[in-house]
Amino acid sequence: GQSLEQPSEVTAVEGAIVQINCTYQTSGFYGLSWYQQHDGGAPTFLSYNALDGLEETGRFSSFLSRSDSYGYLLLQELQMKDSASYFCAVRDPSGAGSYQLTFGKGTKLSVIP
Amino acid sequence: GAVVSQHPSRVICKSGTSVKIECRSLDFQATTMFWYRQFPKKSLMLMATSNEGSKATYEQGVEKDKFLINHASLTLSTLTVTSAHPEDSSFYICSARTTGYEQYFGPGTRLTVT
Numbered sequence: 001g002q003s004l005e006q007p008s009e010v011t012a013v014e015g016a017i018v019q020i021n022c023t024y025q026t027s028g029f030y031g032l033s034w035y036q037q038h039d040g041g042a043p044t045f046l047s048y049n050a051l052d053g054l055e056e057t058g059r060f061s062s063f064l065s066r067s068d069s070y071g072y073l074l075l076q077e078l079q080m081k082d083s084a085s086y087f088c089a090v091r092d093p094s095g096a097g098s099y100q101l102t103f104g105k106g107t108k109l110s111v112i113p
Numbered sequence: 114g115a116v117v118s119q120h121p122s123r124v125i126c127k128s129g130t131s132v133k134i135e136c137r138s139l140d141f142q143a144t145t146m147f148w149y150r151q152f153p154k155k156s157l158m159l160m161a162t163s164n165e166g167s168k169a170t171y172e173q174g175v176e177k178d179k180f181l182i183n184h185a186s187l188t189l190s191t192l193t194v195t196s197a198h199p200e201d202s203s204f205y206i207c208s209a210r211t212t213g214y215e216q217y218f219g220p221g222t223r224l225t226v227t
Contacts, residue, residue, distance in 0.1 A: 042220045043206070103159075
C-alpha cells in the first residue's frame with residue numbers, strides 16, 4: 001500500500017526555522033511535492049523534488065533522498081502567516097495517467113510570537 | 114495563471130437530494146482533473162481521476178454510482194453527489210493539471226447534508 005508519514009503538529013517561534021519531515025512507502029515514485037493549506041482553503045503548491053537534493057524557493061526549501069524514501073520542507077524566517085497545514089505528496093506512477101498524488105496526513109504548523 | 118474555480122463554495126442540502134459541484138479551469142485546458150474529499154483536520158483523499166471525454170477512474174471504496182463525475186470539456190468537470198446523506202458531508206476539492214505534473218487546486222466546496 002501507499003503510506004506517507006509526517007508529524008501531526010509543529011510549533012515554532014516567529015523568525016525561526018522549522019523543518020517538516022516526510023517519509024514515504026509507495027509502490028512507485030516519481031517525485032515528492034509539498035502543499036500548504038490554510039484552514040478552509042485550497043492546497044497551494046510549494047515545491048516538487050524528483051531528484052535527490054535541495055530545492056530552494058525563497059524562504060522555503062525542500063529536500064529529497066530517494067534512497068532513504070525521505071524528504072523535508074524547510075521554512076526559514078517564519079512569519080505568522082505561515083501558520084497552516086503542510087502536506088507532503090508522492091506523485092504516483094500507478095493509476096490513471098501516472099499523475100495521481102498520494103497525500104500524507106498533514107502537519108499543522110503553528111507560528112507563535 | 115493556472116486558476117481553478119469551484120461552484121458552489123458552500124451548499125446545504127437535505128438528505129436524499131442530489132448536489133452538483135462544478136470545477137473549472139479558468140485560464141488553461143485541463144488534461145486531467147481530480148476530485149478529492151477532505152474531512153476536518155484530515156488529509157486529502159483522492160476519490161477519482163477524470164480525463165476529458167472518457168469515464169472517470171474511481172479509487173477503491175468510492176461508489177461510482179453515488180459520486181457521478183462528468184468531464185464534459187477540457188475546462189469543466191462536475192461531481193454529482195446523488196441521494197446525499199449526512200455522512201457525505203465533507204469538503205470536496207478538485208484539482209486540474211495540464212501537461213506537467215503540478216496540480217492546481219480549486220477553493221473547495223463545503224457540503225453539509227442535513
